Amino acid sequence: MHRDVVILGGGIVGLSIAREASRFGLSALVLERDRVGSHASGAAAGLLVSRGVVRSSVPGRMFYTQALQSYPRWVADLERESGLSVPLHTTDDWCFFCPCGRADRFRDRLERESDPALWEETDLVPPGLGTFLRPTSFRVFRFHEERWLRPGDLLPALRDAAIHVGSEVMDGVGEPRVERLATGGFRVLLEDRSFSTGQLVVAAGPWTGNVLSELGWAANLVPVRGQMALVPRLHDLDALVHLEDSFYVVPRGNYSLVGATSEHGKWSEETTEEGMAELRRRVGTLFPDFDPSRAVERWSGIRPRTRDRVPHLGWLEPGLMVASGHYRSGISMAPLTGVVAAELLTGRTPSHDLSDLDPHRRPAGWRRLP
């Protein structure tokens, strides 16, 4: 059986690429080892925070920003194609910093990059956030019109939308074997069948290196575990709260989602007492009542991080594409990742400058194994 493109990995990245490739007229097949969206993509908080950025020379940041700009349209398309609802919430985001150098650097960057109408530094913390918050202990930034959604709503809609426009999605296939064909292209072997393709996309999140090392490529891709806890609601406001842009509290109905740790080099998707203690120590400075032992649910996911924290997206060699390393922002970057990957797959000039994401870049990119 032949497909124009075979995509290994059914997280948000693989599914976004499949959907766009199908919309461009290619026959696209997603092969997912476990269950679609069952790893980082399903574990994510679903924050889509823009910080009001309108210009930036930081590598990857404009890609991120433009991806976020396309989100409302993308979600509306997914809803229409899938028939499923994906509520996209728009709220304020309150960002608390200790009064230290980090706050100064954060503010400097906002002044350089962000639309002043979309943020302010303020002493006025709304009462609904809790009277225990002492603004003098923190520097407080307020961002207007930030967005979030639930990955649990997004992933099924994206899968169904991809299928609706013609993609095939097979999950539970384990780790397919991949062979190069003497005539060019690849054969992807499952237990009971195989597929040939001229274009293989590896979108296997932190496991991308396992697939590509078999094909003679290596890169420094680090797993970074994030642990989360869902606890009874910590405040009354319909708003996001960030602590130093690292930890966050997201409203989820009667609950608050609190996240997330950043544990480098951890491959196991478990939650630990140490991880919960870290959340308690950090988020407890804002919400002293936060107690992870009252969590109704805890989970973790593995973020795929490249050496420079910018994704790898593009051709490694003719017919072999890598799409991974989206680290903390894969949900946010998914719409544009899908579009530019599909443009490359159909031989078009990408509509976005991809040089920051070049998978060959030095020293953060892929190199051929000797």
Ligand SMILES: Cc1cc2nc3c(=O)[nH]c(=O)nc-3n(C[C@H](O)[C@H](O)[C@H](O)COP(=O)(O)OP(=O)(O)OC[C@H]3O[C@@H](n4cnc5c(N)ncnc54)[C@H](O)[C@@H]3O)c2cc1C
């Ligand atoms: C705790 C946490 C919170 C986060 N919060 C946010 C957020 O708020 N906003 C945001 O933008 N991003 C967030 N992220 C980051 C985001 O979740 C990731 O960047 C994104 O999910 C990566 O998507 P992916 O498709 O590359 O990887 P994954 O979701 O890991 O998908 C890769 C898939 O490949 C499959 N696979 C592996 N090996 C093979 C193989 N050999 N063959 C076939 N399939 C294979 C796996 O089973 C997996 O399903 C968060 C991440 C975590 C962990």
